[in-house]
Amino acid sequence: MGIYLGDTFPNFEANTTEGKIKFHDWLGDSWGILFSHPADYTPVCTTELGTMAQMAAEFEKRKVKLIALSVDSVYDHECWSKDINAYIEKAPEKKLPFPIISDEKRDLAVQFGMLDPAERNKEGLPLTARAVFVIGPDKKMKLSILYPATTGRNFDEILRVVDSLQLTACKKVATPVNWKVGEDCMVLPNISPEEAAQLFPKGYHTKDLPSGKTYMRFTPQP
Structure with a gap:
């Protein structure tokens, strides 16, 4: 069970x-x-x-x-x-x-x-x-x-996880590895560039990758 x-x-x-x-x-x-x-x-x-x-x-x-x-x-x-x-x-x-x-x-x-x-x-x-x-x-x-x-x-990690869960429950972002409150978040892959521009007025930046794909998008924590 x-x-x-x-x-x-x-x-x-x-x-x-x-x-x-x-x-x-x-x-x-x-x-x-x-x-x-x-x-x-x-x-x-x-x-x-x-x-x-x-x-x-x-x-x-x-x-x-x-x-x-x-x-x-x-x-x-x-x-x-x-x-x-x-x-x-x-x-x-x-x-x-x-x-x-x-x-x-x-x-x-x-x-x-x-x-x-x-x-x-x-x-x-x-x-x-x-x-x-x-x-x-x-x-x-x-x-x-x-x-x-x-x-x-490690209950510091549990506290960090709670911060991520509560943020991502109300904002359309994900938190990258080792993320902490105040650090950049990631734009979800299913959000179009047009929607991202509306959702994230502080803007976002894309990491250049050898594949040429633009899935690594970072934005300040909303």
Whole structure:
């Protein structure tokens, strides 16, 4: 099982550190990021949740709600949160600035295709992999990345991806390799020169190529 780009994200119900939620109601008209973890009290996961706690304000600026998932209980999540806050040298508070889903029976991990068959816990069960799902206000999956349990994520990249997704959702541009906010974007190939002149009043330039084709068109970020 799994969820694919463009699919409506399941409107699941779950217990979290902020109470029981129904996902679509919780998301409302915001963007959302659901990111999963193999287990509580694990070292890589602690670094990741600590980093997301530190970056939460940046995602909030972009109207993105964050929600984590791990296969332990709400009680364990709450106790683990104190370790996470201590790791980032914050007072050992009970809560983080986002909820953590309790997936004790691994129902969501299975439904969302998050299991890592190469890494197993002491009971021999596959660990939940490090999934990142970006969901739009229309409740559809906009991006998914799946890391193995042994590899921590780069959440600066996730923030960069959100900037690109939100820009390209409302403007007829694409973002090139390693793009960051404020840098040039690319005119979509299906836009004619006449339409491009109307859409991009700052103009655009075309890269000369040996093929003679004019598909590499750059324009200032609209």
